[in-house]
Amino acid sequence: MFSLISMAGRNLLRNARRTGITVLGISLGLALCQTVYNLNLGNYNSMLDSGIRGASGHVVIQHAQWLDDPEIEHVVNDSTAIRDQLKADNPDALVTRRVLAGGLVTSPTNAVTVAVMGVDPEPEAELSRAARNVVDGEWLKPDDKRGLMLGDTLAKRLGVGVKSRIVVMAPNPEDPSESTSLLFRVRGIFHSGVEVLDNFSVMVSVKGAQPLLIGTDPAHQIAVIYDTDAQTQQGVAKAKTMDVGEAAVLSWKEALPDLQAFIEVDTRTNEIFFMVLGFIVVLGVINTMLMSVLERVREFGVMMALGMRPKTLAGLVLLEGGLLGLASALVGTALGALFTYPLATTGLDFSEAMGETMMVDGVAMDSLMFAQYAPDRMAIYASAAIAMTVLASAWPAFRVTRMRPIQAIQHQ
Amino acid sequence: MSIVSVRKLTRDYHQGEHTVQALRGVDLDIQPGEFTALMGPSGSGKSTLLNLIGGLDKPTAGSVEIEGANLATMTAAERSDLRRDRLGFVFQAYNLIPVLTAAENAEFVLQLQGKDATARRERAFETLAAVGLEGMEGRRPNELSGGQQQRVAVARAIAGDPALVLADEPTANLDSKTSDELIATMKKLNTELGVTFVFATHDPKVMDAAQRVIHLVDGEIAQDIRK
Numbered sequence: 209m210f211s212l213i214s215m216a217g218r219n220l221l222r223n224a225r226r227t228g229i230t231v232l233g234i235s236l237g238l239a240l241c242q243t244v245y246n247l248n249l250g251n252y253n254s255m256l257d258s259g260i261r262g263a264s265g266h267v268v269i270q271h272a273q274w275l276d277d278p279e280i281e282h283v284v285n286d287s288t289a290i291r292d293q294l295k296a297d298n299p300d301a302l303v304t305r306r307v308l309a310g311g312l313v314t315s316p317t318n319a320v321t322v323a324v325m326g327v328d329p330e331p332e333a334e335l336s337r338a339a340r341n342v343v344d345g346e347w348l349k350p351d352d353k354r355g356l357m358l359g360d361t362l363a364k365r366l367g368v369g370v371k372s373r374i375v376v377m378a379p380n381p382e383d384p385s386e387s388t389s390l391l392f393r394v395r396g397i398f399h400s401g402v403e404v405l406d407n408f409s410v411m412v413s414v415k416g417a418q419p420l421l422i423g424t425d426p427a428h429q430i431a432v433i434y435d436t437d438a439q440t441q442q443g444v445a446k447a448k449t450m451d452v453g454e455a456a457v458l459s460w461k462e463a464l465p466d467l468q469a470f471i472e473v474d475t476r477t478n479e480i481f482f483m484v485l486g487f488i489v490v491l492g493v494i495n496t497m498l499m500s501v502l503e504r505v506r507e508f509g510v511m512m513a514l515g516m517r518p519k520t521l522a523g524l525v526l527l528e529g530g531l532l533g534l535a536s537a538l539v540g541t542a543l544g545a546l547f548t549y550p551l552a553t554t555g556l557d558f559s560e561a562m563g564e565t566m567m568v569d570g571v572a573m574d575s576l577m578f579a580q581y582a583p584d585r586m587a588i589y590a591s592a593a594i595a596m597t598v599l600a601s602a603w604p605a606f607r608v609t610r611m612r613p614i615q616a617i618q619h620q
Numbered sequence: 621m622s623i624v625s626v627r628k629l630t631r632d633y634h635q636g637e638h639t640v641q642a643l644r645g646v647d648l649d650i651q652p653g654e655f656t657a658l659m660g661p662s663g664s665g666k667s668t669l670l671n672l673i674g675g676l677d678k679p680t681a682g683s684v685e686i687e688g689a690n691l692a693t694m695t696a697a698e699r700s701d702l703r704r705d706r707l708g709f710v711f712q713a714y715n716l717i718p719v720l721t722a723a724e725n726a727e728f729v730l731q732l733q734g735k736d737a738t739a740r741r742e743r744a745f746e747t748l749a750a751v752g753l754e755g756m757e758g759r760r761p762n763e764l765s766g767g768q769q770q771r772v773a774v775a776r777a778i779a780g781d782p783a784l785v786l787a788d789e790p791t792a793n794l795d796s797k798t799s800d801e802l803i804a805t806m807k808k809l810n811t812e813l814g815v816t817f818v819f820a821t822h823d824p825k826v827m828d829a830a831q832r833v834i835h836l837v838d839g840e841i842a843q844d845i846r847k
Contacts, residue, residue: 211731215717215719215720218719218720219719221719222718222719506715507715507717507718510709510711510715510717511717511728512676512700513674513676513703513709514703514704514709514728514729514732514776515700515701515702515703515704515705515707515729515732515733515780516700516704516732517697517700517701518696518700519697520732612677613676613677614671614676614677617676617711617715
């Protein structure tokens with residue numbers, strides 16, 4: 209017993225080497241696209257995670273002008289009340305405040321201009337790369353108003369260690385022509401691997417940094433970080449309805465427009481690459497199918513003489529293309545998974561070229577990049593490979609419908 | 621009613637500025653159950669006439685009717701369906717489908733006719749047995765001799781229970797013994813099952829077996845002999 213499908217399969221196996229090479233070509237192209245996508249997805253998610261945890265939040269409340277003009281006076285007042293309301297609304301999420309100021313830190317031996325970052329120690333312990341990488345001493349306690357964390361490189365430059373005293377000098381918020389000095393004690397030293405953090409930043413509690421600002425319980429950002437996409441969607445919608453006076457409630461997409469744009473541009477660039485690759489593969493398939501059809505003109509003539517309609521013959525050619533695509537999709541997806549596995553488990557190490565981290569649009573990225581397998585996207589790519597192969601068979605199939613039985617039978 | 625009715629059939633071929641008249645106003649009727657041989661030298665128009673009767677080619681002028689249906693008024697799809705349901709073909713070069721077994725080749729037309737799998741298989745085995753190929757149903761064409769392949773082609777031609785089988789030089793590629801066997805097989809199908817055959821042939825043995833011999837010369841019927 210036979211059917212058109214089995215006939216199509218047998219036709220493909222007539223020239224097993226040619227079919228094998230074609231399947232291999234499509235499969236490798238598909239596997240390459242899938243692997244590149246998975247690696248990029250891992251990178252994008254890592255970048256977003258770093259950006260959301262370190263530079264914004266899934267929801268961030270900040271001064272309306274902060275995004276375009278992050279000046280020290282652009283604060284949100286009553287930050288504790290807003291934070292507490294956000295906590296009450298999002299009991300499962302992390303809520304944290306941030307203050308970002310500039311200053312001069314001085315030790316008995318040196319003075320360095322740094323960024324002074326005020327944070328809520330408790331949530332930031334889970335969010336901050338610095339908090340996760342304390343190499344000496346300990347992270348800030350929740351009510352520690354005079355504690356200070358700094359990077360190992362900065363500590364070396366200042367010649368300080370844990371328990372050392374450090375003075376932070378900054379413009380007086382009431383009168384910028386005057387300066388104000390705050391005394392801190394080093395609680396811990398971290399090594400984040402991010403040069404700007406390790407060498408040019410100190411971290412104190414929000415309470416410790418607030419004297420550098422003007423306002424009532426001021427902070428620059430109050431951020432909410434969720435665990436899931438569903439929580440994020442609900443949280444963003446709810447936060448947008450909050451009354452926060454003149455402050456702005458932004459989603460992470462609004463708060464990190466450059467990062468979002470970078471990812472979109474990079475994604476589009478990759479899609480163009482995938483399309484070019486697909487086009488090359490399609491040309492190869494057209495050539496294979498056309499050769500396969502031209503070799504069988506006489507046979508097609510006989511089939512037409514026996515009563516097979518040209519449309520059915522064209523269907524047979526399309527079916528052959530479909531089977532070729534299906535085999536390629538299966539092999540390609542298996543290869544894609546095989547290529548992705550080590551990238552998802554061991555990762556791809558760019559540390560020799562980039563150091564421990566690299567900055568992408570102000571977001572610190574690990575130089576050890578991990579791929580993230582996306583089954584739904586793999587299925588889409590595999591389906592696209594099948595569709596492209598069938599599409600590539602359309603021209604040879606059309607040629608078949610143009611054949612006249614007598615000319616086809618007499619074809620040499 | 622005639623199975624085939626040909627009237628004033630003309631077929632011209634254009635070769636550059638020259639026109640070759642392969643058929644010149646041929647009139648012909650084929651009755652059910654006939655075993656007819658179209659004889660004549662190369663270029664006399666035998667194959668052209670066979671192709672026109674089979675609806676594989678279009679005439680320059682004149683008409684071909686199969687069981688009263690005029691091929692000229694049919695669409696390509698309708699001609700396909702007519703070939704599928706009412707005509708069988710045997711070609712000089714066997715022309716079996718190489719990826720199908722003998723049984724699958726025989727049931728190819730039945731598949732196109734939409735017969736169910738069991739009926740197809742039964743009929744394929746029955747026709748292969750009728751041409752003396754019992755036990756070879758599972759063999760692919762490349763596992764059969766030329767004579768066996770041509771028998772499969774005959775089985776395929778009669779499997780769909782056609783009104784007429786058109787055979788173009790079916791013995792041309794066969795040795796004498798195999799040729800004799802094939803002619804005997806077709807003759808048996810003609811006498812026992814009533815299958816109507818029209819051959820285009822140079823083979824005098826086919827001419828000997830035929831009830832009716834039509835001689836074509838330069839695209840015209842020179843002689844029409846009924847035995």
